Amino acid sequence: MIIQTFGITKRYKNITAVNRVDLSIEEGEIFGLLGPNGAGKTTLLSMLTTLLPPTEGTAKVNGYDVRKEPGKVRESIGMVFQTPSSDEILTGRENLYLHALMYGVAKEERKRRIGKALELVDLTDRANDLVKTYSGGMRRRLELARGLLHEPKILFLDEPTLGLDPQTRQHIWEYIGRLSEEQGVTIIVTTHYMEEADSLCDRVAIIDHGEIKALDSPSILKMKVGKSMIRAKVEHPKLEYIKGLPYVTKADYKDGIVTIILNEGGAHIQEVLLNLGEVSFVELREPTLNDVFLQITGKEIREEPADDVAEIYARADS
Amino acid sequence: MSDLWGIYALWYREVKVFLREKSRLVSSTVNPLIWMVAFGGGLGASISVGEAGYQAFIFPGVLMLVVLFTTIFFGLYVVWDKKIDFFKEVLVSPMSRASIFVGKMLGGCTDGFIQSGIIILFGPLFGITYTAYSLGAVVLFVILLAMGTTSLGLAIGSQMTSFEGVGLVQSFLIMPLFFLSGALYPIDNLPGWLSWVTYANPLTYIVDGMRGALLDLNSFPMAIDLGVAAVYVAVLVAVGTYAFKKMS
Ligand SMILES: Nc1ncnc2c1ncn2[C@@H]1O[C@H](COP(=O)(O)OP(=O)(O)OP(=O)(O)O)[C@@H](O)[C@H]1O
Ligand SMILES: [Mg+2]
Numbered sequence: 001m002i003i004q005t006f007g008i009t010k011r012y013k014n015i016t017a018v019n020r021v022d023l024s025i026e027e028g029e030i031f032g033l034l035g036p037n038g039a040g041k042t043t044l045l046s047m048l049t050t051l052l053p054p055t056e057g058t059a060k061v062n063g064y065d066v067r068k069e070p071g072k073v074r075e076s077i078g079m080v081f082q083t084p085s086s087d088e089i090l091t092g093r094e095n096l097y098l099h100a101l102m103y104g105v106a107k108e109e110r111k112r113r114i115g116k117a118l119e120l121v122d123l124t125d126r127a128n129d130l131v132k133t134y135s136g137g138m139r140r141r142l143e144l145a146r147g148l149l150h151e152p153k154i155l156f157l158d159e160p161t162l163g164l165d166p167q168t169r170q171h172i173w174e175y176i177g178r179l180s181e182e183q184g185v186t187i188i189v190t191t192h193y194m195e196e197a198d199s200l201c202d203r204v205a206i207i208d209h210g211e212i213k214a215l216d217s218p219s220i221l222k223m224k225v226g227k228s229m230i231r232a233k234v235e236h237p238k239l240e241y242i243k244g245l246p247y248v249t250k251a252d253y254k255d256g257i258v259t260i261i262l263n264e265g266g267a268h269i270q271e272v273l274l275n276l277g278e279v280s281f282v283e284l285r286e287p288t289l290n291d292v293f294l295q296i297t298g299k300e301i302r303e304e305p306a307d308d309v310a311e312i313y314a315r316a317d318s
Numbered sequence: 319m320s321d322l323w324g325i326y327a328l329w330y331r332e333v334k335v336f337l338r339e340k341s342r343l344v345s346s347t348v349n350p351l352i353w354m355v356a357f358g359g360g361l362g363a364s365i366s367v368g369e370a371g372y373q374a375f376i377f378p379g380v381l382m383l384v385v386l387f388t389t390i391f392f393g394l395y396v397v398w399d400k401k402i403d404f405f406k407e408v409l410v411s412p413m414s415r416a417s418i419f420v421g422k423m424l425g426g427c428t429d430g431f432i433q434s435g436i437i438i439l440f441g442p443l444f445g446i447t448y449t450a451y452s453l454g455a456v457v458l459f460v461i462l463l464a465m466g467t468t469s470l471g472l473a474i475g476s477q478m479t480s481f482e483g484v485g486l487v488q489s490f491l492i493m494p495l496f497f498l499s500g501a502l503y504p505i506d507n508l509p510g511w512l513s514w515v516t517y518a519n520p521l522t523y524i525v526d527g528m529r530g531a532l533l534d535l536n537s538f539p540m541a542i543d544l545g546v547a548a549v550y551v552a553v554l555v556a557v558g559t560y561a562f563k564k565m566s
């Protein structure tokens with residue numbers, strides 16, 4: 001276990017941001033943390049990276065206790081923050097250079113790694129411009145490059161792809177996947193992009209109100225929801241009858257949409273439809289992580305963040 | 319020991335930022351020169367403080383003012399650092415808090431030193447003549463003052479949560495420290511309470527040391543001036559390091 005938490009808790013005046021969380025993360029894993037706004041993801045990461053002291057409980061990161069040996073913990077980790085943390089008054093290259101110095105990257109290695117990191121996030125052309133002149137997405141990319149620069153054993157990424165265009169997101173996730181595969185880096189990532197979590201994370205934890213509500217591999221989590229799913233727009237479904245069918249595990253009706261979880265949807269869709277009445281729209285599909293999330297938290301995870309990245313960065317400036 | 323590179327990184331950042339903000343550099347050079355000309359020239363016409371003249375007399379005081387302002391505001395600036403989250407990136411690095419403090423402190427110290435260096439260059443215009451000894455001594459006092467005051471600013475800044483306190487620090491700390499240090503008047507014939515406050519002010523000894531070296535006008539023996547300056551630095555560096563360890 002490279003990370004293990006023991007009832008780790010953070011309380012603020014009138015809110016418990018993280019509530020007695022116990023979890024273990026194995027070396028080399030890509031571990032996803034999914035949760036709605038305010039669920040406690042950032043707070044949990046801050047405690048694991050020694051930036052916030054826990055109110056109760058503790059955690060071991062790379063074998064070191066975050067309370068007793070914060071210095072040792074910090075030597076083992078890298079962190080990409082959710083909020084902007086690059087230095088505006090310096091150029092992109094200078095930001096990376098300072099990071100390399102602070103993290104003790106060997107002198108011979110610095111130049112090569114900085115060049116490589118810049119290339120990865122497509123910032124080579126702008127490397128010598130002040131960060132002040134970057135767009136929000138460019139800053140984000142720079143911060144990501146920085147987090148990878150010292151090749152840490154454990155990498156914490158708080159919304160690494162928030163606000164980036166799909167192409168860059170793809171790029172970044174590919175690299176994250178490669179880091180874990182080739183170098184065995186353990187990666188803990190929070191994200192709002194469900195498909196990304198689904199295809200890349202070995203395991204995901206769904207966190208809400210500071211508590212872990214579910215934790216498993218994406219495929220098992222989806223399986224728990226059911227093998228297939230029918231969603232249909234309908235006026236008056238015979239809900240009780242449908243629930244009684246032997247192959248149906250669950251049926252809900254909300255806002256004019258009925259959601260039915262069942263086995264072998266393809267084989268049974270005829271019978272289900274017959275009993276639904278007048279249907280104006282229907283889909284049959286495998287459950288996604290989004291459905292899992294919806295079922296557990298009762299909330300849709302926002303696909304696109306309510307306030308986009310440019311705004312977050314603007315706020316940091318004021 | 320790898321922290322040495324980190325200390326260098328923080329220092330490098332501060333000096334880069336300082337040199338990049340040219341307008342700040344210019345205004346903080348022009349202001350003290352205006353002091354020298356208007357205050358020193360105007361008031362000096364009616365004050366006699368010995369053969370060197372009033373402008374030369376307050377020159378060490380204005381030098382101190384420059385260092386004081388540059389470094390204390392540099393230190394208080396960590397409040398801002400904490401806000402923009404850049405500092406988080408430093409805090410999450412393997413560097414110890416003590417090293418982070420030292421890096422910052424040296425950065426502020428260098429800013430103050432560069433700033434005062436420019437003023438020192440103007441010295442001869444105001445009746446100052448340098449010898450190797452006097453220049454060396456002034457530089458030494460400037461460095462000690464800068465180290466101590468940067469530490470003071472960092473200590474306060476690290477415990478503040480917003481910029482609101484800055485005005486208070488200026489009114490209740492910097493101004494009294496400056497005006498009650500003998501920077502602008504001789505301290506030999508002060509009324510009772512004022513002389514006590516002045517004697518208790520460490521900056522009094524630093525100005526006295528510089529003035530002694532430049533103009534041979536000591537109120538205290540040089541050894542005492544230097545001793546007080548050294549204690550000033552030692553205490554404030556210790557306080558600053560402690561404050562950084564407690565900072566959240
Ligand atoms: N310094 C603080 N003082 C008081 N409450 C705080 C503080 N920091 C965070 N909180 C609260 O703790 C809860 C968890 O916040 P946290 O930032 O960890 O959420 P998150 O899951 O990262 O959300 P998001 O998806 O918006 O980033 C929120 O309700 C937040 O308001
Ligand atoms: Mg967050």
